[in-house]
Amino acid sequence: MYKKLKPYIMLAPVMIIILGIFTMGLVLGFFQSLGYFPVIGLNDFTLKYYKEVLLDKSFIDSFKFSIYISLISSVLSVIIGVLLAYSIFQSKHKKGIEEIIYKLPIIVPHSIAALLVYNMLTQSGVLARVLFSLGFISEQAQFPSLIFDKNGIGIIVTYIWKETPFIAMVVYTVLSNINEKLAEAALNLGANKRQVFWRIILPLIMPSILSSFIIIFSFSFGSFEVPYLLGPTNPKTLPVKAYIEYTNPDLTHRPYTMVINMILTFYSFLLVWLYSKTFKLISKFNG
């Protein structure tokens, strides 16, 4: 009997925290999103708030803006990360370099990463100064505003800075575990280097690329600090919009916040589901 229960007992402390705070937080948020918030006298379950939020144009804009930022930054991070990992892998003297590159962005939090990009890209930033001294622009105002802009360039660059090393680390680990004989065999049979990359190496690293893509996509989709620091007033990303609604002193606005949070949560679960589906599909093809 004890043997059977043992793993559950060992999991109990963690489960108390996860169920008590994480799951409970989501459930309470879900109830509030349905309009059940007894603290301020809202006692009826209703879908009214979902309807209002989903039909609200500013919500749609925020949603599109969030998806756009996460998608662009994650795709670019993956491309640059794979390039970096592959080029480190190909260069001979690799000891040491990758250690520093992987560790630094992990230690630097998102707020400082935002500061790095702020330093580089504002109209008085390093890039503008370099362009000025090279004679490309003749005054500050000619430099396009890349921070607080409607295209979210500042946010995207910050995420790329932070996430590229993560992708590179994952891909590099897989690359160094790939049997070199596979590439050699392909070369022997007359494939060129490009074909070896596209036909042999890429399919082998694809599962880890996909899984890390999902992780950075969902992270940037639900993260608050960077768009709060570098984003435009309009459109806001969903997490920033949720926070602004949350700080509204009128507590009857609370359900709207929770609706946005629930939609964020729903999409992250959807991504995890998609991920496990594609993962199964890929492993089927790999045999």
Added chain:
Amino acid sequence: MKRNSYISKVIMCVIIFLLIFPLGVVLLWSFVKIWPWPNLVPRDFGIRAFEYILNPNNKSIRILCFSVCLSSVVTVITLLISIPAAKALGVYNFKGKDFFKILVLAPIIVPTIAVAMGIHVAFIKLGLANTVLGVVLVHLIPCLPYGIRILTNVFEIIGESMEMQARVLGANSIQTFIRITLPLIAPGLLSAGSLVFIVSFSQYFLTFLIGGGRIITFSMLMFPYIQSGDRMMACSYSIVFILSTLVILLIIEKIVRSYYKGENYFYM
């Protein structure tokens, strides 16, 4: 063939430069006195910002120490409850294992703001909001997945055979844990501990919301400077933040290594 390797070397150097260079700019800015547009290099250097941060009257150092303590407590609790959970997930087979594995990793994927805003009212009711205990509890949520994930991998590799041998030879469960299990998982504890500490130490939003402005950590202290674009102060705070993280990581590594020096040669 040769051209190809040149190209990849150039690509590597360019990307690495783009990753490292902004950090160099932050370091430079933290020592700036005057750096007017459009100069490429600062006109004058000074350490006014560091003097401000190090001045005991401004409480920055006290808040830094408090932050380090808070995150250390979070790290220790996370590791303590992660070890048994990771062993269960890594070594044993039981009903619902896959479900537990997903549930334990879910906090990485689900946005923390959704969880924090949902639990906030409950924390206020329970008197946990605006307290250190509340902040520690809520920090556990983003930290646990990393601790459990890394330690589960470790337990999957080492299995249970070493512990079984010790038990067969007459060691009791406490002896087995201290003499066998801990040295075996020491490298995993090191990386899990470092990562968990970093996650907790750089947490802004959770501390801000659940701490309600009463509990102030170092990452909250530097946030307004970044927000207002005060580069000199923001960069100096960032440098102090990064350096203290590095020092703590070094200390964690020293502690783990000194305890289990040379004892983990049979690991992997």
